[in-house]
Amino acid sequence: MKTFICRQSSLTVNSVCHNKDNNFNLIRILCAWGVLAVHSFALAANKPEITDPLMAFFGVGFGTFFVTVFFAISGFLICRSLDRSQDLKQYAVARIKRLFPGLICALILTTFILGPLLTTLSPKAYFQHPETWTYLLNINLLNIHTVFNLPGVFSNTPYPNTVNGSIWTLPFETWMYVMTAAFFCCQWMFIARLPASQKWLGPVTTVLVSLLFCVAGTYFTDQKQQQHYDILIFICTFFIAASVYKYRQCVPLSWPLMAILLAFTPWLSNTVLAPIYVGLSITYSTLILAYRLSGCVRRYNMVGDYSYGLYIYAFPVQQTLAYLLPDINVAEMIVLTTLLTLPLAILSWHFIEKPSISYRRHQAAASQNQRKH
Template sequence: MRLSACIASRDNNLNLFRIVAALAVLFGHSFALLAQPEPWGVLTGMTPGSVAVDVFFIVSGMLVTASLMSRQSVIDYVCARVLRIFPALTVMLLLTVFVLGPCFTSLSLYDYFSTAKTWQYLLKCGSLLFGMAYKLPGVFAHNPYPDAVNGSLWTMPNEIKMYLLLLVFWCGLAFSQKKRLQILKYLLPALTLLAGVLVFVRHFYLHDDSQFTRLLFMFFSGASLFVLKEKLVLARLFFYPLLALVLLAAFIDKSVFFTIYTLAIAYLVVCFAYLPAGWIRRYNALGDYSYGVYIYAFPVQQAIAALFPGIAVWSMVLVSAFVTMSLAIFSWHRIEKPALALKSATVMRLQAYLPRLLPRRTPGYSAVVACTHCGAATSCACRS
């Protein structure tokens, strides 16, 4: 089965895969935030959270590229990204600054709200354009992992950069609209190859594992999966032996694991998303709670660590997972999904007032692509 045969289907494991990745971040942070060594990280040199972030960027690269290349509208693309990220992020930050912060700060409320760092945190984390802030005055100062309020947000500016870089490539090829899609089929894999080489050079020779370079490689690996979908074969014959090889490498040597994992992760991700079938795919209908889990887990875990000094790791995992999932479910149904439902009307209004920047379709190119959030191949409330 080729990827092109299943990528437009709503019958997939994308929502399940993303929630597992988000919970893996929560699991990994449960050790770090209690100053405990994480077993998988000790064994392989990569924590579950690091693997999960790679998964997020691969899936994002594939689906965001699919969205841009199928609709071929800059306005549509930008609106989809903004509505997916910022409404839920803004609500989370307001709760963090105005509820969680005052409850856990060691300062008086006057000092907390009169300190410039409080408002810098809100501005920087809310815009994702001026760097990130991780500290609120006096909040979690005595935790085992002190001061950091939401360390998970470090990936968000990098994700925005990937979106913008993809958009730059798209707009930069406006001079050759008829050949744009064909050029991207070569350009995106070439960029992925270059980024992959840099990842290995930095890791083995410079001993500098650049986060941006790694995420660039992962994101454009996902983008390359989409543009090569007609040639990419998904087969259990390849999938299970490759998965077994990666797991075996974890017990052999960290360098061997890094090499095999880096080369194999994109293919494993897309196989996980589309090969397992049956009852497992029922989860897909529930919704995409992964973003909510990702943005809420860290502050929830820090609050638990502050409230229950000396809490055991597994207790942290269970309690924080319950609280975080509750917030994520609320976020999806009350904030994220309603915000995404505004996309069509927002795009229409912008197109009425702004000149269309690029044509929406290239003749002969199929526009059927799965929704980036619920997997639907047809219209849906979260269409992006």
């Protein structure tokens, strides 16, 4: 099977950004599986000592890199969604129906099925314990303090007292959605009403925010706060991706430019420019792969978007394997988790996520028809 590269040399982001025939679904599922593979090294008992090569290249590890790609795709597509609809209510409903149905199902399954089966407590003690009900508060995605533990569950695994370590990034993505809506309101109230002679304030604001991110990145690096730095990378990448969409008419999609950006990344990933530059190089590379690769890779779009389900179910499955198979190694963890989690992701997409999205789109179409008449 061959993979073909689109040969158009003058493509800009604006010329392809509304094309539904792209590779975003494929990129997302690969990154979700990448997170699964990375977590296997932390969750398996028998694991080799390895050095993360991406830490030297991007300044972040493999796990953070894969999640950063999610933020790049999200920042670009979310900004596009709001720009298309120009409707905050429709935007909010779309985001809620994309995130919450799958997450609610995962929380219910882990709290009321997985927890009672694997807890060291009696069923009565488990359901009377306040931590059981506190875990359900993870449904509040505006709270960045994720609750990871259920009482007596996974207390003796190699990575103890953590039922689902993947969902900690969801509140940060949710806050990016909120900030996108806030920026839309500011743009509508102020920037869009500026006279033509003052339109330069938009790009200047983008540059100033970028400089602020760079200063924050320097601080976190100096203080050796890697997790805070990783979160900053997520935020920067989302911001850069949204900015690329905003200035899409003058952003080319060029393979040589992607190569140049990546070539300079190892040298700039340890400088003050790192947060913005890393976010830019990841975002630009993601868009190139999404829009410029064509041929047989596009066939994945006929399958479905199983990435969210794979992301939110893999960690509990891995912890269950670590609990039931104490001597499991990394390779076994990756293979078994993939075989067990993928069916859950497929079911989640076809029976929970896709129906919710389809219903939302039907409502949006009906609302637009009503406004026309």
